């Protein structure tokens with residue numbers, strides 16, 4: 244690499260930032276990643292306690308094709324880096340007022356379970372729904388790997404009927420199935436566990452059953468953290484300069500150009516372009532200097548998603564405790580989930596996690612004490628105790644701790660991916676604030692899954708027009 248290669252700075256080594264860094268490096272840029280934490284991976288990173296591996300955030304991969312696509316675009320093969328573990332029983336949803344709903348990889352087995360618990364009509368309606376979603380997903384999936392073009396993109400690809408599908412929220416699509424409420428809730432569980440009402444969730448979440456029965460659902464041996472670790476290794480091998488424990492406090496702007504960044508240690512680093520994997524809203528409200536007031540205003544009112552409360556446990560766990568048990572307590576209480584990694588990964592025997600979402604506004608009001616009390620209540624509940632003994636809480640996280648540890652915007656995981664925000668096009672990869680400022684990460688893609696964040700890093704890279712930088716400098 245010649246010293247004259249244009250220099251790109253990526254702020255943040257989350258999945259999105261690492262993917263963007265590798266993509267830019269492959270295109271000939273000299274790339275420096277500046278990460279505030281002393282480990283890469285962001286929310287998709289993990290930690291060890293007593294030699295046992297824990298994922299901090301993610302526990303399931305519902306979009307294997309998207310992740311494989313992302314690795315391929317980076318010149319890598321996913322299976323060379325991580326071992327995906329296919330889930331046979333993907334998840335079960337329990338509630339006090341209805342039979343359990345168990346979703347298996349196998350459609351027939353899932354439908355048979357629904358027939359036994361809810362009747363033959365329910366099983367038939369489920370099959371119809373999966374069939375319909377599989378068809379629509381096949382038509383819309385390419386859009387998830389392309390920059391957002393709104394209605395124009397849909398029309399250009401002849402997806403007129405599918406655009407009507409996108410106009411309605413998840414709740415409307417689930418209601419239209421005629422399925423009973425417990426089954427609808429079980430299908431929309433990813434919305435419940437994100438603390439979001441079904442009515443506000445975007446339509447593409449209706450694809451999850453089609454993905455589960457079509458491509459399968461997975462976790463990773465050793466933890467989903469291995470994906471971020473793999474991206475970090477690939478970045479280093481490609482020659483990306485990854486600097487950990489380096490907090491960026493300013494992205495310095497002069498008119499329509501950013502000049503570089505300034506770190507908390509006072510270093511000023513010039514750059515030909517900056518890609519921010521810091522939270523999208525924080526990029527505009529906290530980092531960009533001088534700020535673009537219109538952008539700060541436009542993003543300030545987006546609804547925020549709290550990362551919720553989590554307890555990481557070591558315990559004696561019976562082998563039949565499933566990988567994912569969701570609990571819908573009713574009475575206005577939010578969903579909870581028990582994650583039993585050891586059910587499918589013998590390297591993580593005896594590791595459990597309890598997670599529950601918190602409403603963002605509530606969490607801000609409740610502050611650390613109220614959030615801690617909520618976690619204590621969760622730990623004291625009986626629903627997750629069956630088959631679990633000798634429990635040791637080895638770590639906990641409440642929203643203020645997520646916020647401080649991961650440099651989140653107001654302790655949030657970014658704007659909630661509502662149907663309305665998705666239709667608006669979320670935050671653009673190419674920032675309207677400056678010609679050489681780009682965004683990547685969950686706020687720029689219609690979902691917060693790890694695969695989406697990796698794709699977003701690649702799409703951010705794609706938005707960078709190499710002709711803005713001298714080609715003789717590029718190679």
Ligand SMILES: Cc1cc2nc3c(=O)[nH]c(=O)nc-3n(C[C@H](O)[C@H](O)[C@H](O)COP(=O)(O)OP(=O)(O)OC[C@H]3O[C@@H](n4cnc5c(N)ncnc54)[C@H](O)[C@@H]3O)c2cc1C
Nearest residue numbers: 255257259279285286300301302303491521684685692693
């Ligand atoms: C509890 C929980 C459960 C989840 N479950 C799943 C799941 O089951 N499946 C799934 O696919 N996804 C799941 N997710 C979502 C997924 O983990 C995230 O959406 C994804 O990891 C976000 O990646 P990102 O690149 O957008 O950003 P982040 O992971 O937020 O990374 C951004 C990085 O930028 C750094 N940074 C921020 N500001 C600065 C600064 N000023 N200077 C330097 N560095 C900075 C941060 O420290 C961080 O490392 C879950 C998330 C949580 C919290």
